[in-house]
Amino acid sequence: MYLSGNFAELRPNHFHTGIDIKTKGQIGEAIYSIDDGYLARVYVSPYGYGRALYIQHPNGYTSVYGHLDSFSPKIDKLVKSIQYKQQQFTIDHHLKAGEITLKKGELIAQSGNSGSSGGPHLHFEIRHTASEKPVNPLLFGFNIKDEMRPQLTGIKLFNINGAINNSSDERYYPTVFYGDEFHLKANPSIRAWGEIGIGIQAYDYLSGDWSKCGIREAELYVDGKSYAIFQADTLSFSELKFINASTDYEEKMRHGKWILKLFKDKPNNHLSNIRPFINRGILNINKERDYDIKIIVRDTYNNQSNLNFTIKGQEQTIQQQAFNREAIPFYWDQNNVFAQGDFRIEIKDMVLYNNVSFVFSENKSDFFLSNIYTFGDTYTPLHNYASINIKPNKTVSDPEKLYVLRVTDKGSKIEALNSSYEDGWVKTSTRYLGNFALLCDTIQPVIKSLQTMDGRNIKHLKSIRFKISDNESGVKRYKGFIDDKWALFEFDGKNNLLTYRFDKERVSSNQHHNLRLELVDNCGNMNIFDAKFYW
Secondary structure, eight states, X not given: OOEEEOTTOEETTEEOOSEEEEOTTXXXXXXXXXXXXXXXXXXXXXXXXXXXXXXXXXXXXXXXXXXXXXXXXXXXXXXXXHHHHHTOSOEEEEOOTTSSEEOTTOXXXXXXXXXXXXXXXXXXXXXXXXXXXXXXXXXXXXXXXXXXXXXXXXXXXXXXXXXXXXXXXXXXXXXXXXXXXXXXXXXXXXXXXXXXXXXXXXXXXXXXXXXXXXXXXXXXXETTEEEEEXXXXXXXXXXXXXXXXXXXXXHHHHHOOOOEESSOOOTTOOOTXXXXXXXXXXXXXXXXXXXXXXXXXXXXXXXXXXXXEEEEEOOOOOOOOOOOTTOEEEOTXXXXXXXXXXXXXXXXXXXXXXXXXXXXXXEOXXXXXXXXXXXXXXXXXXSSOEEEEEOOSSOOSOGGGEEEEEEOTTSOEEEEEOEEEETTXXXXXXXXXXXXXXXXXXXXXXXXXXXXXXXXXXXXXXEEEEEEEOXXXXXXXXXXXXXXXXXXXXXXXXXXXXXXXXXXXXXXXXXXXXXEEEEEXXXXXXXXEEEEEEO
């Protein structure tokens, strides 16, 4: 068994809560229940886990199987009955104990690439049933071989309130490996003063595979004392987004590099997997002496990597951040509102990780239906959504079709945001700050049939497929009907693909049929596709 991802691996906006098991790049590998139990939950969505099963076991754990392609016959029958009853593809259904019992080794599904999966694999989790906390599955004795030590490729020194080599800049130091441990490349002289934080760039390999995985543990020692530890045997879903406060968010957004902080510098960071023992894990360098630093990184199988280096305490000027009179202070533990002219933003308490002073500006635009408003930038993480209201500055015949979009500094579209019009304002919410403007969407979404079918005999087909898209406000919902009855069209969100698989229990064979597909975008524009076919 080989993995493409492991437990607690660093991912955008979350830690990975399971392991990703390779399926040889194929869809359709048989998936079996790991133990006796009953089906507790079935989940189907175009995004996230895609098709997923949750099996509750008598030992107090629940196993989860995600990104599935299809279910076993008895589970599939249940799922379809729920989908047709609710008349929707997306479902999240909880079952009663004993409704569907399963034996160890019983076939439950076939592996796939559904939901937000980036390629065929099985996402597998073990959760503690009572707390619903994910537990590292590799602690349960699965047949995984790992004799390779974690890779500690670099460290980063963060200037909390100090100076590093007479500079207020952060410093990254790559490593090299020799003599059975890691060393800072070229043995640099590091002179520092004041409060300094240490972060690491680290990952792990498993034997026989070169997929980059995450580490299980990292511990920071200063002068032989344990200062802080990151440990990930379990995770909590309520804490996953604190990854944005526990890593160098800006470094990841700008350069794609993950740096895990072995300290806590933000007051709204409640990730329990990072436990600072002394001064929040932050070094207080206040004496002119050598500070001996040791970092130990371990994986699940206790393979270990060490890094030792010295920071020389040397008194130097600590530069204070220049005060910007035009900056707007927002506080992490308060509700914050800023309004100027035709722009308003609200960021509630516990959405920011620390106090932030934002810069606001607005620029006129001939293209957009409002000014371009800039509030902060994409390098400031948000733990939840901020609310934004914008008024149009041009006449619009149907303001209900206005929507907010995020744009680049050059005015190019990044994403359309779900919006609503109320009392002259276009309202939306966003997980990212930056540049915002208004546009109007009066164009109906697009439906493209991937087979010629109008009036044709398509009895040889097992399914029919359609590409759907909307380049403005985005697709909101769809409905499909065959002979005026709701039909189950499966939606693959990452490929914008709708698929109907012919069901002999619901569609009579050797007959003429009518197909109707309705597609609505986020501004209420509708497109209808009608066709006749013989099947």
